[in-house]
Amino acid sequence: MSLLTQRLRFIPFLPIYVAAYFLFLYLPILLLPIFSFNNAATTTFPLAGFTTKWYASLSGNSVMLEAAWNSLIVGLSVSLLSTILGICAARAITRYRFRGQRAAAGLIMAPLFLPEIIVAVSLLMIVLAMGVELSLVTVILGQTVFCVPYAMSVLVSGFEGFDRSLEEASYDLGEAAIGTFRRVTLPVVAPAIVSSLLVTFTISLDEFILAFFLSGTEPTLPVYIWGQLRFAAKLPGVLALGTIMLVASILMLTLAEILRRRAERRTQLAHALP
Amino acid sequence: MTAAAFGPIADTPSPSRRRAWMRSEEARGLAMISPTFLYALALLFLPVLIVIAYSFWTQNYLEIDRTFTLENYRQALTEPIYRDLFVRSLWISLTVSVVTVVFSYPVAWFISFHGGVHKNLWLFLITVPCWTSYLLRVMSWKVILGYGGVMNTGLISMGLIDKPVTSLLYNSNAVVITLVHSWAAFAILPIYVSLQKVDRTLIEAARDLGDSRIKAFFRVTLPLSLPGVISAFLIVMIPTVGDYVTPRLVGGKDGVMIATAIQAQFGKAANWPLGAALSVTTMVLVSLSAAAIVLALKFTIRRIK
Numbered sequence: 001m002s003l004l005t006q007r008l009r010f011i012p013f014l015p016i017y018v019a020a021y022f023l024f025l026y027l028p029i030l031l032l033p034i035f036s037f038n039n040a041a042t043t044t045f046p047l048a049g050f051t052t053k054w055y056a057s058l059s060g061n062s063v064m065l066e067a068a069w070n071s072l073i074v075g076l077s078v079s080l081l082s083t084i085l086g087i088c089a090a091r092a093i094t095r096y097r098f099r100g101q102r103a104a105a106g107l108i109m110a111p112l113f114l115p116e117i118i119v120a121v122s123l124l125m126i127v128l129a130m131g132v133e134l135s136l137v138t139v140i141l142g143q144t145v146f147c148v149p150y151a152m153s154v155l156v157s158g159f160e161g162f163d164r165s166l167e168e169a170s171y172d173l174g175e176a177a178i179g180t181f182r183r184v185t186l187p188v189v190a191p192a193i194v195s196s197l198l199v200t201f202t203i204s205l206d207e208f209i210l211a212f213f214l215s216g217t218e219p220t221l222p223v224y225i226w227g228q229l230r231f232a233a234k235l236p237g238v239l240a241l242g243t244i245m246l247v248a249s250i251l252m253l254t255l256a257e258i259l260r261r262r263a264e265r266r267t268q269l270a271h272a273l274p
Numbered sequence: 275m276t277a278a279a280f281g282p283i284a285d286t287p288s289p290s291r292r293r294a295w296m297r298s299e300e301a302r303g304l305a306m307i308s309p310t311f312l313y314a315l316a317l318l319f320l321p322v323l324i325v326i327a328y329s330f331w332t333q334n335y336l337e338i339d340r341t342f343t344l345e346n347y348r349q350a351l352t353e354p355i356y357r358d359l360f361v362r363s364l365w366i367s368l369t370v371s372v373v374t375v376v377f378s379y380p381v382a383w384f385i386s387f388h389g390g391v392h393k394n395l396w397l398f399l400i401t402v403p404c405w406t407s408y409l410l411r412v413m414s415w416k417v418i419l420g421y422g423g424v425m426n427t428g429l430i431s432m433g434l435i436d437k438p439v440t441s442l443l444y445n446s447n448a449v450v451i452t453l454v455h456s457w458a459a460f461a462i463l464p465i466y467v468s469l470q471k472v473d474r475t476l477i478e479a480a481r482d483l484g485d486s487r488i489k490a491f492f493r494v495t496l497p498l499s500l501p502g503v504i505s506a507f508l509i510v511m512i513p514t515v516g517d518y519v520t521p522r523l524v525g526g527k528d529g530v531m532i533a534t535a536i537q538a539q540f541g542k543a544a545n546w547p548l549g550a551a552l553s554v555t556t557m558v559l560v561s562l563s564a565a566a567i568v569l570a571l572k573f574t575i576r577r578i579k
Contacts, residue, residue, distance in 0.1 A: 152310075
């Protein structure tokens with residue numbers, strides 16, 4: 001008995017558990033690429049051989065290309081708009097102190113804590129009640145509400161370490177507010193801003209519920225995929241498209257993370273200087 | 275936090291120059307945040323108010339009758355179909371949040387205590403799957419759990435089972451598995467943050483004073499990381515109650531949740547006031563249950579201490 005318990009002690013339970021957890025996290029993501037290269041219309045083991053025909057079939061699919069174009073327009077607009085709004089909020093929170101700060105930040109961050117369907121339904125109601133047609137514009141406006149909290153959290157962590165005395169020094173040396181922002185603030189916070197742009201673009205690219213409710217007759221890629229899921233025969237094409245989107249998302253996120261860390265190091269460096 | 279910290283200073287009379295400076299800082303802060311704040315006010319707060327207003331009105335074919343009524347809430351709370359959907363949605367979101375927190379805690383603990391110099395890399399690897407398309411991940415689970423899917427055909431080709439297991443997909447278990455997968459990072463991050471704040475010397479002190487490893491964990495580490503556990507719990511439970519995609523794709527008949535009913539009121543059924551009442555009821559019910567559970571959790575931890 002004591003020998004058994006002694007043996008049990010040396011089994012690395014926790015690392016094994018963490019490895020299993022990672023397998024669970026990554027399994028669904030790894031399966032999409034595997035089956036997108038599988039030479040069969042069904043997703044069964046054993047695999048039937050390598051093919052790229054599902055990818056080839058995508059290039060001639062004009063409806064899909066249209067949706068991809070819509071997604072690109074929406075993604076660029078949302079990332080720009082939400083990052084600008086995020087900059088204002090993050091700057092206000094990290095640079096100034098004022099009454100109502102907490103309440104304002106709470107409202108801006110609220111979409112993180114609400115069921116997405118309720119945000120979608122309420123936006124749909126206000127849009128239709130005002131007599132506005134559903135279009136890509138309504139998707140952009142809606143997704144921006146949803147993306148600002150993410151932009152803000154990326155930007156706040158980028159702005160937080162920023163040393164205020166650098167700006168004060170610039171003012172003292174006669175630089176105007178705009179000049180100070182451009183020549184002192186911006187270079188330090190630029191990585192955080194680019195990181196925010198990338199993160200919000202990725203969220204917008206993958207966002208489904210708001211786009212589903214607000215897009216009208218112009219689908220984005222996730223809405224297009226949703227429509228295709230009803231047809232079993234279309235699955236391999238969807239898997240190929242999904243793989244491309246997955247790779248794009250992971251690349252952008254990795255880049256965003258690298259930039260975010262560089263921003264962190266830069267602000268730390270600014271602190272270390274005497 | 276910041277507003278509360280500043281309240282007393284702003285209220286106490288002080289030299290006029292300082293007050294003027296304060297006012298200008300306050301004014302500049304407000305001016306800075308106002309674009310974002312007004313955007314959220316117009317496209318989040320106002321829409322939610324409209325939903326609440328609609329929930330007290332009535333749909334008369336194409337017209338909206340604006341006399342105050344509680345009829346929608348009566349329907350939402352008493353009709354068996356909605357009552358069942360509420361109960362199931364709450365039950366699923368509760369199960370998902372408990373399972374997610376319990377399964378994620380050891381991982382957060384591992385990263386915080388044994389992550390070494392690459393903690394940020396670990397956290398990044400945890401978050402990557404959660405940032406990728408939600409729709410695609412749910413679809414992937416459908417592929418994994420389906421009748422002719424990865425799990426069944428994989429197990430058959432390994433010779434572990436003879437014929438496909440049908441109970442994997444199209445039930446509430448499939449919904450729970452998929453949602454636990456989707457929300458993992460949202461649970462790990464807050465728990466990790468609060469574990470990082472735990473003073474390591476307190477754990478050493480407990481060990482030196484004779485607590486076993488496990489006892490020290492339950493009496494020191496766990497209570498101190500409770501804020502993270504609670505926010506993880508809330509950030510998973512509240513959004514999952516209204517999930518639409520997962521029940522539709524992997525839930526089948528037994529996994530339908532309230533979002534499907536809400537969506538139907540805005541689509542085919544075209545009864546906005548009822549849809550609004552269902553949305554408001556969902557929010558109220560999930561907030562109440564979450565609050566009750568947080569209180570219970572705090573109470574239990576105090577007892578252990």
